[in-house]
Amino acid sequence: MRVVDLIEKKKKGQKHSREEIEFLIKSIMDGSAADYQISAWLMAVYFNGMDIEETTNLTRAMIKSGEVLDLSAISENIVDKHSTGGVGDKITLILIPILQALGVPIVKLSGRGLGFTGGTIDKLEAIPNFNCALSMEKIFSQVKEIGAAIASQTTNLAPADGKLYALRDVTATVDSMPLIASSIVSKKLASGANNIILDVKYGSGAFMKTPKEANELSALMVEVGKNLGKKLSAVVTSMDEPLGRAVGNAVEVIEVIEFLKGNICKDLEEITYKIASLALIKEQKAQDEKQALEMIKKVVESKKALKCFEALISSQGGNSKVVYDYNLLPQASKKIEILSQENGYVSSIDAMKIAKASKILGAGREKKTDIIDYSAGVYLNKKTGEVVKENEPIATIYTNIKDTKIAADMVMEAFKFSKELPEEKSLIFAVIE
Numbered sequence: 001m002r003v004v005d006l007i008e009k010k011k012k013g014q015k016h017s018r019e020e021i022e023f024l025i026k027s028i029m030d031g032s033a034a035d036y037q038i039s040a041w042l043m044a045v046y047f048n049g050m051d052i053e054e055t056t057n058l059t060r061a062m063i064k065s066g067e068v069l070d071l072s073a074i075s076e077n078i079v080d081k082h083s084t085g086g087v088g089d090k091i092t093l094i095l096i097p098i099l100q101a102l103g104v105p106i107v108k109l110s111g112r113g114l115g116f117t118g119g120t121i122d123k124l125e126a127i128p129n130f131n132c133a134l135s136m137e138k139i140f141s142q143v144k145e146i147g148a149a150i151a152s153q154t155t156n157l158a159p160a161d162g163k164l165y166a167l168r169d170v171t172a173t174v175d176s177m178p179l180i181a182s183s184i185v186s187k188k189l190a191s192g193a194n195n196i197i198l199d200v201k202y203g204s205g206a207f208m209k210t211p212k213e214a215n216e217l218s219a220l221m222v223e224v225g226k227n228l229g230k231k232l233s234a235v236v237t238s239m240d241e242p243l244g245r246a247v248g249n250a251v252e253v254i255e256v257i258e259f260l261k262g263n264i265c266k267d268l269e270e271i272t273y274k275i276a277s278l279a280l281i282k283e284q285k286a287q288d289e290k291q292a293l294e295m296i297k298k299v300v301e302s303k304k305a306l307k308c309f310e311a312l313i314s315s316q317g318g319n320s321k322v323v324y325d326y327n328l329l330p331q332a333s334k335k336i337e338i339l340s341q342e343n344g345y346v347s348s349i350d351a352m353k354i355a356k357a358s359k360i361l362g363a364g365r366e367k368k369t370d371i372i373d374y375s376a377g378v379y380l381n382k383k384t385g386e387v388v389k390e391n392e393p394i395a396t397i398y399t400n401i402k403d404t405k406i407a408a409d410m411v412m413e414a415f416k417f418s419k420e421l422p423e424e425k426s427l428i429f430a431v432i433e
Contacts, residue, residue, distance in 0.1 A: 003033045003041070010044035018057040025061040025160045035167060042164070042173040050178035055220065056227040058178065062186035063228075065160035069136070069192030074143045075105045079279050080193030082184060084217075087205040087351040087358075088242035092120050092150075093256040094272045095279075097308035100147040101299035102276075104283050107143060108150045109157070109191045121152050123256075126249040126330055126374035130318030146311045158186040175207065181220045189230055195282050196225065197233050197275050202429070203240035205351025211236060211429040218432045233278055236429040237271050241349040241384060244268045248363040248377015250329040251398060257323055260306040267383075270427050278431070330375035332398035337381075338408055340388045344417040347384065353414035354378055360407040361399040373400055378411060385422055 001023050006016065016024075024041070027033035050058065071078045079099060083089050092108060099106050110120035110132075121132045134142070134151040142149045155162060161183050168174045188196050198221060201207075202214035218234035225232030244265045246255040259268060277292035286292035299305045306323065313320040322328045358364055362373030379396045382388050395411050397404060 003027055003037045007037060007041045007044060010041060010048055013048040015051060016054050016057070018060075021054065021057045022061045022064075025058075025065055028160055028163050029065050038164070039167050039171045042168055042171055042176075042179070045179060046173040046176045049176075052220070052223055052227070055178040055182055056224050059182040059186045059189070059224050060228060062158045062160045062164075062182060063190045066158055066190065067154070067156040068190050069157070071107055071140075071192035074107070074140055077105070077195060077283050078143075078193040079104055079106045079195045079197070079283065080108060080188060080191055081106075081197045081199065081275060081279075082188055083199040084184070084201050084207060084214075086201045086239040086243060087355040088244050088247040088252065089199075089201075089239075090123065090244060090246070090252045090256050091199060091268065091272050091275065093123060093253070093309075094259050094268060095276055096148050096150065097260060097305040097312060098272070098276050098296055098299060099279055100308035100312070101304040102280060102285060102295055103147065104279055104285060105143050106148045107139060107191070107193060108148070109153045109187075110150060111153050120150065122372060122374070123249050123252050124150060124316075124318075126253050127313060127318040127322055128328060130313060131316045134316070142315050146308070146315055148308070148312055150312070150316070153187070153191075157190040161186050177217055177220060180207075180217060181224055185221050185224050185228075185232070188232075189225070189228060195231050195279065197235065197278055198222075199271065199275060200234050200236050201239035202236065203238050203351060205242065205355055206239040211238075215430055215432070218430070222432050231282065233282070234432040235271070235274055235278070236432070238425075238427045238429065239351055241351050242354050242378075242380065243271070245380040245383065246377060247354055247358045247380075248361075248398065249372070249374040250331075251377040251379055253322070253329060254326050257306070257309070257326075260300065260309055261303070262301060264300075265383075267427055274428055274431070330373075332373075332375040333400050334398065334404065336397050336399075336404055336408060337393040338395040338397065338411050339391050340382075340394045340415075340417075341390065341412075342388075342417055343390050344388060344419050345421050346382045346386050346388055346394070346415060347418035347422045348416045349380065349384060350414040350416075353410050354380075357397070357407040357410040357414070360401075360410070361397055361404070362401055376400065382415075385424060388417065 132152040208214040280286040280292040362376035
């Protein structure tokens, strides 16, 4: 068997066998396949696709390329949640303490932000001394003690995905449905959880631009999971405008804490509570969504979820006093209000423009090695559907950079206004199980 033969086969639109895909991944891992060969194969896949059986076999081979965590010593029902990436997406940080408070064990292995998407690990590391580099022993003991752990992903999980993604990134083959599905599912299944909920986003601030694309990707990933004997669910959600009001790192941590204190932003509530409800039903903690929502609201209103977030911070070495004193978080030297130039209603806020502005302000990175400013970010004083008056603040930017004009202009451009109250729309397009 030769790699060149597999390139030829896929170039002609033919189907790979399981053995061929396993040979290809083995060749990537041992270095016998040259980068230019794998690049040619990726382009052939991009144009000719892979069917569900091929995608399943690719996912399986990528899982087997590295370590597979066994979390059964903690529980037979570990929950994990994954987002395909978005702007102001702090759902994980709200979801975990809610599930903690309701007795659902959760192990979350997360990544750092790259490009326009924010990373859960970056947000947590804005908390002084918070440690995301946890050993498996620490994860096990912490979940047994408090019910949850959040750690940075190890390169030992599905390492073939890392090698493939590096080439996809430079060959314009990132947006291939089977390659995206196998990438996400392989890492999630290698992480050891057996109840995985995917938040698949679409819109201006997401990789998938339409609900149809996001729905197709969701169905593919759920099917691959089933083929590999795992329970995957997907919630297809809108990312046309930022989630919540804060975009950045420290500013998002504050919004998470405020939510858990009962100061709830409606869009965060809609998606977080839907995912939490799914988890509770799958874990047989609730019979239906109505009961699940009652349970969720109770632990938020009683501040039990807030106490769980405090416990999570303390257990991972962080200063839990940030829950009551936001001055302990990184502080930006500049705080600039962006003022409305008209009266009316906010009709839309472009997520991508807010994300780009936030990155200019210092909150994001282009390369994994870039240093980010945890204090930088954007706060949306106004959200879609809210009344705004001329010279009233619509957003506030936080930064330490000298020249803020480009970012400030970008934030202003992100806002669109109307004289009529815009129609309120659900952010949830579909749930696929």
